[in-house]
Amino acid sequence: MYRSGLTELEVVLAVAKRRGFRAAATDLNMSTTAVSNAVAGLEARLGTRLFHRTTRSVSLTEAGQRFIEQIEPAVADIQQAMQNLHEDPARPTGTLRINSSLGAALMVFQPILLKFLNRYPGMTVDIVTEGKMVDIIAEGFDAGLRQGTRVPRDMIRVPITPNIQRVVVGSTDYFSTHPEPDAPEDLADHACIRARLPGGESSPWAFIRDEQTFTLDVLGPLVLDAPQLMVEAVRQGVGLAQVPQWYVQEDLEEGRLIQVLAPFTPDAPGLSLYYAGHRHIPPGLRSLIDLIHEQAGHFSF
Known part of the structure; x- marks a missing residue:
């Protein structure tokens, strides 16, 4: 019945x-x-x-x-409260849903998410990666993962990484036929691989001069929405790209790629986890936050 x-x-x-x-x-x-x-x-x-x-x-x-x-938020809170009665806070179980950009998910996958799963085997992490920002409450996510400057103001932000080093890089093959740029304005003579913003337009490149930041609309043969594709295009000699150094650190160390315009390239904002402050924090999310605090200071991107 x-x-x-x-x-x-x-x-x-x-x-x-x-x-x-x-x-x-x-x-x-x-x-x-x-x-x-x-x-x-x-x-x-x-x-x-x-x-x-x-x-x-x-x-x-x-x-x-x-x-x-x-009723939806209230029912969710009651369901969570009933579940919490049967949960050991030290051993959370269930599913943690996170909305993230692909790049952010890749950066924290090994140092945070894999460690979280190893520590809490009763948890499942369900990650949805997309470029555009979504309403994590309306879409049923427990938390989001983005650059700190993109976190909505009504959310509680948990910083994960310090600022992220950006680099402009090109392959040795590319520079065998093109001179290295000495200033951002020299990029007008280079093929630049651009990132596509969530709205569809291509992203300008960020630079700094005399402690003042500015952006430059560069041109080139490729606009891509995945940083891995941008790096692969650079490796193949298609052109230059501005990407987080994390993606190309090994290529730089082994001499496959060359960094240029280093004095003009500013850092990007660090990554943050964020969640709604007016809702009950499930044990799994609390455990993830505690792990992030535990790892504070151990990141270098």
Whole structure:
């Protein structure tokens, strides 16, 4: 028999998320009839229809949308509180969902995330990488991972790394046919590999002169949205790129790539983990934060 109370609200949330009774029933391990009856019963008590129903689709009414927005955070907090009663804070379990840029995830993967998984084998880390910023609360993430300057102001920020060294690099093959630039303005005579910003436009390169930072719109044959691809293009002699030194440290040490314009290249902001301050912090996220604090000062990018 169907249980009323919190489960009833969980059913409504599942139907809204899956936009269908059958899919929600599968997620909840309930029959479709039980799910339908739960929604109908709640609508009857509220005196308001929450869903538009047709033979082909299920969608929220305006009142249903408002209801979902109000109850979703509260239900999540209650579910977490119930789970916490059965969890050992020293041995967290469950799934930690993190939204990150690809570059940020790569930088912290070995020194933070792998260490976290080794220390807490009951945890699963689910990372979604994308260039654009998202609302981590609305998208169901526990935390985000970005450069500190990109963290929304209403979030709590946990610094992970100091500022990240940027470099302008080219391959030995490229410089065998092109002179090394002596100043940023010389890049007008070079092929530059640019990064694509989340909005679609190419990113300008950052420089510093007389303690004043400025940007320069460079030109070149490639615009890419993954730093690994940019580095590979540089290795193949396509042109120059401005990237975090972390990506090319081994190439520089072994002489495959050459750094130029070092006096003009400023550091990039360091990475930070961030999360919503008004919500309960699950044990897994708390343990990750503690690990980040433990590793403070051990990073050099």
